[in-house]
Amino acid sequence: MVDLFKNSSIRLKTLVASFVLLICMLLPGISAYLTFSKTDTGLKSLSTVTLPKQLAVSKLKDDIVDTHVSIFRYVSWASNGVSPILLDALRAEVFAGVNSTTQRFSEFADRPDLSDIGREKIHALQTEWKRYEDVAKDTLDVGGVDAPMATMMLGMVDDEFKNVDRDLKAFLFDVTEKTRSFAEDLAYEASANKRVLAIGGMIAMAVSLVTALMVARSIVHPIQSITNLMQQVSSGKLDVEISDPQRRDEIGRMVRAVAAFREKIEHDNQLLKNREEELRLKNMQFDAALRNMSQGLVMFDSNARLVLFNQQYSDMYELSSDRIEIGWSFNKLLAYRRTLTNDYGNYNESTDTIPSAMRRGETTHHVITTSDGRIMNVINRPLPEGGWVATHEDITERHRAEKKIASLARQDTLTGLSNRASFLEAIEKALTQLNREKASFAIFVLDLDQFKAVNDSMGHPVGDALLKEFGDRLRAMVGKGDTVARLGGDEFAVLQATAAGDQKQAALALAEDLLDITTAPYMIEGAELVIGASIGIALAPEDGIDADQLLKSADLALYKTKSDGRNGYRFFDRVMAEETRSRRTLALDMRKALARDEFELHYQTIVDTATMETCGVEALARWQHPRRGMIPPDMFIAIAEETGLIIPLGERLLRKACRDASRWPAHIKIAVNLSPVQFRAGNLTQTVVTALADSGLAPERLEIEITESVLLQQNSENLAFLHDLRELGVSVVLDDFGTGYSSLSYLQVFPFDKIKIDRSFVNEMQKRSDCAAIVGAIIGLGRSLDITTTAEGIETREQFDMLRAAGCHQVQGYLFSRPVALSKLDLGATGNKTAGELRRGAG
Template sequence: MGIGSPENAPNLPAEVYISSVSALYRDRRSLFSGTASAIAASLVTGWISGIIWLALCAFPLALTGVLRWMDMNAYERNAGSSQTVEQARGWERRYIVGSSTFAVLLSLWCFLAFALSSDPAVHLVSFAVCLAYMIGITGRNYSSDQLVIFTTACAAIPMIMGLLLHLEAAYLFLALVLVPFFLSVRTIATRLRFTLFDAVVASHDLRALATHFDTAVNNMPHGLCMFDGDQKLVVFNDRFMSLLNLDASATWKGQDVRSLLGTALAANQVPLEASDAIFSAFRKWTGAAGTAPLVIDAAGHRILQLTFQPIKAGGFVLLIEDITEKRRAEERIEHLARYDALTGLPNRSHFQEQFETVMARGRPCALLFIDLDQFKVVNDTLGHPCGDALLCQVADRLRKVMKPSDVIARLGGDEFVVLRELKGPADEASLVAQRIVRTLSEVFTVESHQFVIGASIGIALAPRDGTSFEQMLKCADLALYSAKSDGRGVWRFFEPEMDARVQARRALEIDIRNALDDGNFEVFFQPIVNLRTGKSSVCEALARWRHPKRGLISPDAFIPVAEETNLIIELGDFILHEACRQCVTWPGNVHVAVNISPVQFRRGDVITSVVSALDRSGLPAHRLEIEITESLLLENTAAIRTTLENLRSLGVRVSLDDFGTGYASLSYLHHFPLDKVKIDRSFLQDVEVSSRSRRLLAGVASLSSELGMSVVVEGVETPRQLALLKELPGVDEVQGFLFSPPIPACEISSFLAAGSFDFEKVA
């Protein structure tokens, strides 16, 4: 505490120290009686001895007593419960000054009595009063070590000096005895102080601990109660009352545990049969430690868990926890682990569990693998939120058309599966598939948008096609692939030949990967001839695969697989770089055209690839033409449009290849940044004999030309077709076997050097 605080309690709690100081000012009666006795003794000794000075000592004693009385009043007025340690230390010093001053005056009176009088009665009165006052004030104020020291010293020194003035044996003996007496008084005061503060601090710590324990217990999230050896309630917290829905105003202490449990079960509306089961479990439960917690379902809206822990001295502690949210969270986690979060259907793992349950019955069943046909278009055009809403509608329709015993699940994306136990022939599975295709082909409405998506289904039968989940799913997937290959909106049963075709396709995929690594792909070029000059103005780059065993393979055999596996990105980059490298060696007025797959636009970085090819080859951007297909325009995304505009800003020309084979309308020619239109060879069918075909071709060519695009007609194979095209306005260039088939890169330079075509000679 520092100066002014009890020496024996440097770690004394502040409130204990402040209380000890307050005790000094509390007893006014002892101050009044002590002062009055001293004044009376002073007057009596003065009257007995006739020495006026002894009587006059009463006045400073009285004045000091009055000042100390006033100081006590000041303490009462100014010191409150908010008193600090520093303030208490100041009041202690004031008390020590007042008490020591009174002790000095009293001992001086005693000294004068011995010095001025030889009357033994006077000596006895003064010595006795002074000694009694010193012992009394030391006994009352032993809590302050400094007060004991000062009062003892102030009283003892003048008394001893007064005794020493009389050189008699009795007086000298008293003076000699007073020294150890005063020391023993101080020692007794110190011991009392130790005992007092030890007890006070211990009591304070115990109260603080009890307060902290009570606060902790009543603020813990669990209900806590303690029962004695007779199973009577002795301790409980507020949470215990609220969890058991008990009346807090009632008297529960001393209540028997079974009676309390019965009241709690009734208050929480636990059914009678459930209560009987809980009581039965509770009797076994309280008999041994380490048993599992007891769970109480309170009226279906709250779940309580009771944990029992015996006490060695007898009785037990009961911990009550509200596990409602915990159980709900566990149920949510369990649901998320077993069900699809979007549609609420079982997910793959839960579907597998149900599949294995059905298989364990040994009954035949059909697994129908469903894939939505046009879902990607919805996702790409309207966004994923709209696509998610569509998937939920698909799930709802499947629930409506299937039996309650059927198992429906979503595997992911737009893939769903249905498991049906068959009671008749396999035709039942075909009827189920027909029903699903019909209901999913009806119009969907999502956010005011209407569309038809359709579905394709692959069917595997157990045990014919397999009994394991993975095998059945694989077979159904192969059947689904066959259904989509046959035009979509249909269903197919698994056949062993499907697996063989898939294996062949996978082998082809591996061969393509190896061919890319080994450099077995080549670039051939087919000239595009200017219809006015007869010169080759552009050469279209075409991929060829020179297989070490199968020889030269046409792109029709490997391009679709490359697009499905995204290998087209690597293959397309190779063709682009090689075409630019070859074009640099050609005459400066000849351009090169390179096809870019829609997959490259969606998955690759076309701009980076084009810039890289131009930089590495040194080819000017205006000599490169990028050919795209109608399917890319159908996606009509801002990203596609931006990419095409960026290509044109580089100086690269953009051509629409095979126009007329897809679903693109003439409006696409206006909305997209195009430089050239290549009219598909299908427009040349019957053109030699049908005036209607000629008018259709002429109209498309004329419209494209008027929109500012150059026009190329593909597939020119006969002189008659060439002659008709020369007569049509708007056609700028022609391409076809009439002029040249695709030729290897090593021969294209010689071909271009041969000069222009003689159309008269060709005709």
Template sequence: MFDAEGHLLVWNKRYLEIFGLAADQLWVGMFQRQILETLVALGRYAPGFTVDNLSEGTRISLVQGQATSILRELADGRTVSATHRAMSGGGWVATFEDVTERRRNEERITYMARHDALTDLPNRVALHEIGATLLAQLGPGQILAVLCLDLDRFKPVNDGFGYAMGDTLLQCVAQRLQRHVPRRATVARMGGDEFVVLHPVETLADAEALARRLITAVSAPYDIDGSRLEIGMSVGIALSGDGDVAALLQNADLALHQSKSDGRGTSRVFEAQMDARARARLTLERELRDALTNGQFEVFYQPLVDLGSNDIVGLEALARWRHPERGLVSPAVFIPIAEETGLIVPLGEWVLRQACRDAARWPGHVRVAVNVSPHQLRQRTFATMVVSALAENAVDPRRLELEITESVLLEETDANLKTLHALRASGVRIAMDDFGTGYSSISYLRSFPFDKIKIDRSFVREIGEKPEAAAIIRAIIGLGQSLNMTTLVEGIETEGQRKAVLAEGADEMQGYLFSHPCPARDIDALFDGAHPRTEAA
């Protein structure tokens, strides 16, 4: 604590410990600048920190009139957070905290959010960032080639040898791709057995030559654990023009599908006439509109389970489309179309209202969780709609949990903040879904009123097999606990995974180990202890 003239008044033992000072190196009345001179002279701060810039940091913090944390690196590699709070009578209180471990955990989580856990390649999020940078840096006469790569005959490996062998094969493919691409190229994994290569080229022929080289490299036999495996690869190519990275990826994907249709093991370049898929998409959009009008949607529910008691504490509401001819249409097919066309707004409202109607029939301690899209949150009447749905069904707002992803938070508008705060003030719980898979999950935890973190299933797959997987889970759970947020782990499919996340301190789980998503009519069976009848999800 310092007085208005900057004289030291009070300090504690922890301050001495953080900076490695002896008790006689500080005294009452010592100027703050003298303390900084002592610390710099002793080499406590990392190179680059001077008495002047340290003093200036304190001055700016106090002038701003609010407590602001400043991160400062120490010479021994530790990171200290310094917070300065002005006192009403003059002077200020300086608080120092060693945040080294927390910062390392945050950096690791951020890294994992941008890299594929299996291959350590950049993931979809990082790919868009890298692609945008490459487009901006293209030199005269250069174009950006985007190659979408999809493995042929990979599924038989998974089915015949097991997922562990399949994972090892994917790692080997990733290594081969990295060895055979040019130095400036970027290899990323989009998920499953799909990869993408970004590379600045001068001609289409350069891109086609690269595609042939990669097909040859990946198609060579693999010897893994005594088994000889042979796969192939198909490639779709798109070249930069007027579109952005997303458009290039879409075009390359269309070309990839044409390549597979032509017999696999080849490459195809995107052409404007490759619009069959687009026409099919328009058909699906029309049918989606009809489905909303004709009541073809229903809500399936997947239990959220308390890891300690194994009791159902909530149910996530999931939209399912029962097409009169196609049967159950995968959400992976219709949700993106609903998002792009704005149909997600009426669909999302229908799901939320139906979830409230169903919740009214179920035990009062069971919550319902409903996903919210960015389009929904942008509606000025969204909060009013939520409150009315609860009131119409006499459902306690505390039983409703709204799940949002970082795509909602990227806008970070005052309107979004106001809506979230208003809903939370009414009793509704707010959860961050798919934590760690987006742009900067950690920063949002301090900006938005979250009650729960849902840890994405991608972090769970290797838990119990690789120590670093458990370390990531542990870091996220610790972050949630420090912020007083419930942590739920998605994608629990084995008893080993359940025990592992329970040991790490997670609160809840969700996954096939307990139940697949099932129709509302089967939920009563779950409460009665019977095995649920699940349908294709």
């Protein structure tokens, strides 16, 4: 029972103790209340019933005596001849007293507090009183006429009075005795109740004391012990014994919490020791860092007094470390430093502004120059607790480098010509002069033709040397007021200043000169190189009134030059702007065409040179425009790539090609071109997988053709996609091989299944021995690497014979089939007439 109470919760203990104390208070209170109520009832009964009854009997007795005396007075007055008036008055008084007494007897007999015996006695008294009343009235009646007779009758009256008086006295005695007995009982009971209350109060006090002692022993004393324990633990005395940790009440939880607290303190003390060791090591590291950091460091407290400095700081300003004392004021240190290096131009301003800024919590940054020309970068940073730390860095070399970089920022690092930013500034200056003096000028934008071929075939060093040589030719050729710039890559620009005569004629002459110097042979590392130039020209103010507009006009003219065959020049005209607007219109139409499904596929067969049978088909996009008719891909693919529409278009055409090919013979493969822009979508693998799954086409029958630009940046995501294709079983084909930047290097980047020889080499191989040699080299390379080779653009029997003789595996071109709609595609071995003839010729 004791353990049960001990392990009970403090709340339960408190509730039990409170309940016991409540009972101890309620029981005496209830007993006292009942005692007082009973005593009060007895006193009320004594005061309202018993005593009034005794008084009523006593008053009745007095009234009877008064009435009896009045009768004797009346007879005496009658005998002595008193005035009849007085006799009548006395007689009336006697009669009134008799009647009143009779009435009192009746009222007393009707009292509800009378016992049955008392009521019988009252009735007996009423009877005796009635006899007395009758004798008395007769005596009074006789007294009025015969006094002597009335005197004789007084004896009878007196006899009756004695009977009434005797019985009434006896009744009064009984009533008085009962009153006294009731009062004595009431007093005795009050005394007994007082003793009971005293005893009950003592018992309640004893129970309350026992309860308080139990609560104190179970709650207060343990809490005091826990408090003492906490004080000892808090003071650092951790070896104290913790008793009774197994209790299941709050005291037990508190004891266990103290134990956990002690363990936490022990753990924290250990951590503190570890951190003190870490801090000691960090201080050592901090000291080492201060000694070895490249910057000078100095720290001041909230009163601007020196706290620490490192050796670099004193060396930087050639100060004597022995003379500097910790505690020096900021002003004193500055004054000492100033006497040696004269590094502050305005000493008073520095001593005022820096401490003020630190007090405001502001970081300051300023550059100072020493007397020997060195430049110091000083940063003052406020500290949270007041004061600040200042770092001093010698930025002399950096400052010189920045000046050099600022100069280089306006120049092209390779050629030494102006760069794009500097060229734009030159245009802005020319426009300002144009507005002020009406002085026109011309803008030339040049691209070097065949530069990529040189750069890819002979390497970047040769390409860089070629660019520098061309830049030197430009610089030497242009006029004194002209500006020459390299905009990037093989793109150059010239600003021709105001000419003396016709600006356009001067621009024409300069354009011809530019072509002449560009096409003149270059001797680079012992090799003779020949390139061309495509030039776009814009005149100010006719073709633009701001730099961006003029460059845009020149770019449009350059684009026109390239479209017309390169190695020439074109002036900007409004037709070019109209062509640009036409391209924008075409882009808008493409969005609608996608929704209306106006794009379709034409198919061109690929022939195996060994069997002369169709082994594959290339899918080529066509646009059936509702107004313009059939639009070839070279007119809309570039726009689709620029606008991003190539992504949904390419996905749609891939699904259609796979769906069509799934109905062809199993040995026929389908080749689909992917644009480099499609690789940016990030979900190409899923697109290919979905197209194959929806169509049911075997992955081995799908060939994905890509150009070298996909691998130009050796993007890891692009390579991952290509490897995913190969894991699926899809073949990866490198299209237009030989025309890119570094074609041979890409064969190391990825193991292609097939390379396609660009039609430009095929077209020229009969006329140019170098093209024939390149084609032969590509075929030999494919054979060595076990890569299938396919030649594009075969239009003559001679081209086919040369390619087959060189060992080319596959061919395609107009000689065998033009791209045709699906409904006109013939995949039969005898369906291709040319292939059949060639096969028979070979046989």
